[in-house]
Structures are given as structure tokens and as C-alpha cells.
Amino acid sequence: MSFGRSIRPARAMALLAAALAFTAAAASAQDAITDIPEAFRDKALAVRVHTTVLRPDAEPWEDESVKFTIPGTPIGIRLVSSELIVYIQLTPYQGDTGRLMLVTQGQVWIKDASASVRYQTTLNTFPVALGEKIWFYPLGIEGKGPAPISVAITVAPALADSEAGGEDKAASGSDEAPAPEPKPAP
Numbered sequence: 001m002s003f004g005r006s007i008r009p010a011r012a013m014a015l016l017a018a019a020l021a022f023t024a025a026a027a028s029a030q031d032a033i034t035d036i037p038e039a040f041r042d043k044a045l046a047v048r049v050h051t052t053v054l055r056p057d058a059e060p061w062e063d064e065s066v067k068f069t070i071p072g073t074p075i076g077i078r079l080v081s082s083e084l085i086v087y088i089q090l091t092p093y094q095g096d097t098g099r100l101m102l103v104t105q106g107q108v109w110i111k112d113a114s115a116s117v118r119y120q121t122t123l124n125t126f127p128v129a130l131g132e133k134i135w136f137y138p139l140g141i142e143g144k145g146p147a148p149i150s151v152a153i154t155v156a157p158a159l160a161d162s163e164a165g166g167e168d169k170a171a172s173g174s175d176e177a178p179a180p181e182p183k184p185a186p
Contacts, residue, residue: 033068033158040070044158045092045100047075052150068158071100079138079149085109086138092155095127100155102128106138131156 071094079086137147
């Protein structure tokens, strides 16, 4: 499942090439399952976020983080450079059938060559199964080529994630290849 809208991908690639320092941070959540009050741990969710930034003049930059939350509490992800800010807020809600409703909001601010700032926002709500990987492309995708920024999001029960030592399903024997190790910011 994926969502995203295009913001002149060629321009976005130029901005990414000019960006000096991308940083990724997750906010509004807990870093460890032990940070969730004990009474809520059986309902807690682990939100795994893997971000990739393609750079035409260097290796891709990647970051992966896992935050723990309870249904109805948002997770925030920020990507910041000198000319681009991407903010994604994810709020999982537990459904009766074991599926989640995931509310996603993406906000993008881009400073262009004339120093004016453009803003775009997206808001989506959709059902997702526990453990299902979804993709978000904050700057859209260019034709059939790769997206300059892609964010893979997986929501799983927190107790299962913490018992597995925070390893993703790929490392514990699923058919998917393991996610690459995070690399330092450019």
C-alpha cells in the first residue's frame, strides 16, 4: 500500500542534491516498551519507520527507528535540510478485527531558488494489517523511476517486537530481505 503526491520530482532531486544535513527524528512516542505504563503494554504498538533518501551524487542515506505507542497516540517523523522540511504524523487506531486504521498526515515545505516557500499537505486514513508494510513518498515519484525520499512504515504489536529484541520480521526468517543498516547523515 502506498500514498504520496508529486512535487515536481526533478526539482525535488535538485533540492536533495543541494541539501547539507538531513536528520530524522521520531517524536510523541516512547523509545522502549518499558516507557509505556505497564497497564497499557498489552495494547502497545511498535511503529518501525525506515527512511531512504536517494542522492544523485552519493550513496543513499538511510535511517531506521522503532517507537512504541498506544492506539490513538501519534508518532511524528521529521526530515529537515536547509531547503526542505518533511513532517509525517502517523496515528494508529486499533480495530475490532485485529486490523488497524492508520491516519497519516504529511506536510512538506520547500524553499525554491527565489527563497519563496511552498507548502503541501496530505491526509489519508486506511485499514492496514498488523505487520503490513506501507510506503509513503513525501515528494512523490517520478514516472517509473525511484522516489527521492521513501518511508516504509510497519506497525506491529509492541510485545512481539520487544520480545524479538526489536528485530524486524526479515531478520527473523520472513521472505523479505533485511532492512539495510542506518547510515550517517550526509
